[in-house]
Amino acid sequence: DTGVSQNPRHKITKRGQNVTFRCDPISEHNRLYWYRQTLGQGPEFLTYFQNEAQLEKSRLLSDRFSAERPKGSFSTLEIQRTEQGDSAMYLCASSLAGGNYGYTFGSGTRLTVV
Amino acid sequence: GENVEQHPSTLSVQEGDSAVIKCTYSDSASNYFPWYKQELGKGPQLIIDIRSNVGEKKDQRIAVTLNKTAKHFSLHITETQPEDSAVYFCAASSTSGNTPLVFGKGTRLSVIA
Numbered sequence: 001d002t003g004v005s006q007n008p009r010h011k012i013t014k015r016g017q018n019v020t021f022r023c024d025p026i027s028e029h030n031r032l033y034w035y036r037q038t039l040g041q042g043p044e045f046l047t048y049f050q051n052e053a054q055l056e057k058s059r060l061l062s063d064r065f066s067a068e069r070p071k072g073s074f075s076t077l078e079i080q081r082t083e084q085g086d087s088a089m090y091l092c093a094s095s096l097a098g099g100n101y102g103y104t105f106g107s108g109t110r111l112t113v114v
Numbered sequence: 115g116e117n118v119e120q121h122p123s124t125l126s127v128q129e130g131d132s133a134v135i136k137c138t139y140s141d142s143a144s145n146y147f148p149w150y151k152q153e154l155g156k157g158p159q160l161i162i163d164i165r166s167n168v169g170e171k172k173d174q175r176i177a178v179t180l181n182k183t184a185k186h187f188s189l190h191i192t193e194t195q196p197e198d199s200a201v202y203f204c205a206a207s208s209t210s211g212n213t214p215l216v217f218g219k220g221t222r223l224s225v226i227a
Contacts, residue, residue, distance in 0.1 A: 004157070107155070
């Protein structure tokens with residue numbers, strides 16, 4: 001297992017376009033998290049899944065954002081009608097459930113909206 | 115909800131000196147406190163963590179202390195090396211509430227050779 005994989009690494013899109021990111025977690029991890037990180041800030045929680053169930057969504061996650069984990073393995077994060085304020089690094093992490101096991105993060109997808 | 119404050123935002127030390135980064139949290143239910151190191155172009159990497167049933171934990175040159183009464187915890191790096199230069203984040207969460215990690219804003223550590 002090579003850790004958490006995120007694709008693409010970079011995405012440049014025009015304002016108003018839709019984008020989709022993919023995250024492949026560590027295979028035995030049943031929890032998967034999405035965070036957003038802007039320059040000079042810490043990661044901000046967006047949403048997380050336990051297996052295929054989406055258990056929590058942040059107020060940061062507007063209606064333009066949707067995340068799925070259809071088979072409890074990989075996950076996708078879609079942003080519709082992108083805005084310049086969506087420009088950020090989108091980080092995915094995975095962990096085992098219970099006991100607060102540490103998260104393993106991927107290298108992120110850097111989104112630039114022009 | 116949980117709020118994590120971290121300071122300083124930047125820290126420069128001479129190689130071989132010690133570095134200390136401090137965090138405070140607001141939710142008394144939080145009981146898990148990890149520290150992450152983030153290098154340029156990479157995701158955060160877990161370097162050490164502590165749970166509320168212990169007050170201190172060490173791993174080679176890195177140690178973390180926790181004061182639950184005061185709701186603060188600290189990262190100590192001794193004998194710093196240039197490769198310790200990175201951004202460090204503290205975080206907190208609650209096991210019982212199954213809450214996701216809440217991160218501080220980070221400390222950019224520069225170790226000057």
